[in-house]
Amino acid sequence: MPEPRQPEDAQFVESGSFRVDRARAIEKLSAFRSPGMGPVLFWTRLAAAAGAQSVRLTSRCREIELRFDGLPLPARALRDPFSALFDQECRSTAQERFFALGIVHAWRPALAGLTVCSGRGGDRLRLDSPALGQETVSLADDGDGATVIRLSLKGEDPGFWLHPIPARSLACRPLSQLWAPCPVERFEGDRLVGRVARGPAKPGELAFDEDGVVGHLSIPDDPSGRARVDVYHYGVLVGTEVFRRVSPPIVGKVDDRGLSLSADSTSIVRNERLARLERGLHRRAHELALKVAREQVDALPQAAALMRSKTPLHELWVRRIERGAAMEVEALEARLVDDLPLPRWGVPMPWPTREERSFVLREACTTLWLRDVCQAAAGGPWSSVAPELRAAPIYLSRSMEPLSWEDLNKGALALTESSFESERCRILRRSSEGG
Numbered sequence: 001m002p003e004p005r006q007p008e009d010a011q012f013v014e015s016g017s018f019r020v021d022r023a024r025a026i027e028k029l030s031a032f033r034s035p036g037m038g039p040v041l042f043w044t045r046l047a048a049a050a051g052a053q054s055v056r057l058t059s060r061c062r063e064i065e066l067r068f069d070g071l072p073l074p075a076r077a078l079r080d081p082f083s084a085l086f087d088q089e090c091r092s093t094a095q096e097r098f099f100a101l102g103i104v105h106a107w108r109p110a111l112a113g114l115t116v117c118s119g120r121g122g123d124r125l126r127l128d129s130p131a132l133g134q135e136t137v138s139l140a141d142d143g144d145g146a147t148v149i150r151l152s153l154k155g156e157d158p159g160f161w162l163h164p165i166p167a168r169s170l171a172c173r174p175l176s177q178l179w180a181p182c183p184v185e186r187f188e189g190d191r192l193v194g195r196v197a198r199g200p201a202k203p204g205e206l207a208f209d210e211d212g213v214v215g216h217l218s219i220p221d222d223p224s225g226r227a228r229v230d231v232y233h234y235g236v237l238v239g240t241e242v243f244r245r246v247s248p249p250i251v252g253k254v255d256d257r258g259l260s261l262s263a264d265s266t267s268i269v270r271n272e273r274l275a276r277l278e279r280g281l282h283r284r285a286h287e288l289a290l291k292v293a294r295e296q297v298d299a300l301p302q303a304a305a306l307m308r309s310k311t312p313l314h315e316l317w318v319r320r321i322e323r324g325a326a327m328e329v330e331a332l333e334a335r336l337v338d339d340l341p342l343p344r345w346g347v348p349m350p351w352p353t354r355e356e357r358s359f360v361l362r363e364a365c366t367t368l369w370l371r372d373v374c375q376a377a378a379g380g381p382w383s384s385v386a387p388e389l390r391a392a393p394i395y396l397s398r399s400m401e402p403l404s405w406e407d408l409n410k411g412a413l414a415l416t417e418s419s420f421e422s423e424r425c426r427i428l429r430r431s432s433e434g435g
Helices: 022-032 039-049 075-079 081-086 094-106 272-309 311-323 329-337 354-377 387-391 405-409 417-432
Strands: 055-060 063-068 111-118 125-129 136-139 147-153 184-188 191-196 205-210 213-218 227-233 236-243 251-256 393-396 402-404
Touching: 022 081, 022 094, 039 055, 039 063, 039 094, 039 147, 039 236, 075 081, 075 094, 075 125, 081 094, 094 111, 205 272, 213 272, 227 272, 236 272, 251 272, 272 311, 272 354, 272 387, 272 393, 272 402, 311 354, 354 387, 354 393, 387 405, 393 405, 402 405
Parallel strands: 055 184, 227 251
Antiparallel strands: 055 063, 063 147, 111 125, 111 147, 125 136, 184 191, 205 213, 213 251, 227 236, 393 402
């Protein structure tokens, strides 16, 4: 992993100790502190770097505890935690740097002290710190081998959990600043209040894990926008990037351990590694397009069958297609459902479930996105367009039969959704009259 960028005035202190002007070294630690970043996030990165299979964050009365398995902290990290931040010879590990940054960010006014236990058997050590720079280390009683970090608090302070970017600003749902390799569980006492875990790819999504880069991409609600991806480093959000060279547009999450970060770990250094990530996402966006095109062969006929049986679904489809690049699907559904035609008293008319409405709306988003993909692909020689794109159904005929771009090029008659307004009105009128 490339070394994080250091402040120009950072002074190297002898590796393994602060014997050389310890007070000055402690003072310089403020250069690594970000006021909007809490220690819990750095220690979550520490757990990811340790290869943890589970992370548990627990809040109790005037105490925060973080517990994870995986590789224990090196003994030198406990005996001299801050040397990793001044290591110009790049001998410290990612674990050591995240551990040190967590301690630096933990010392807020509400902190009374912290303890850390890590190691196995007779090598298990305990670090106690009543103040920044006053750490002592002793042998710990043998536990279960997990690394345990406890913060003792003078009072409540949400700053221990802070992230400079609010979750609502993220591009991809679910909205979370954590996306660790293993599940992260949040407890209040013994009560589970939250769990964040990476999930498998669903239809319309692509998951990948290659060369230290893990990603989960999906189709955007706005098919005409740019690629917006939430970028993570060891399972913790760094920021949302707009990748202008990634096409077709996508949204998603990606975790790249090879990225270089600023000294305070709150922003990405724009170097060749970030450019490499953008090239990789461009390739993955094409993979997503082919995967979605194959899925569309079954998905669009299923949506068309639902629209034939339940007229309000057809209404939703038409309005979403006509709006093109509109609002988020959930907001669109909330706005449109109130306007759907209701049956007259005594006239039987099946009403679509929420799941059916969501499926049809998302299928409309998928269809719009695939149309743009096909149009872009057809800009070159037609023979170079992938067979999956040529065969993907992306239009509906007057009788709502799915038609592909290849069908259109063969001369099949197809009308866009806006063109069969009269047919739609006829269906609605027949339903309201009981015909």
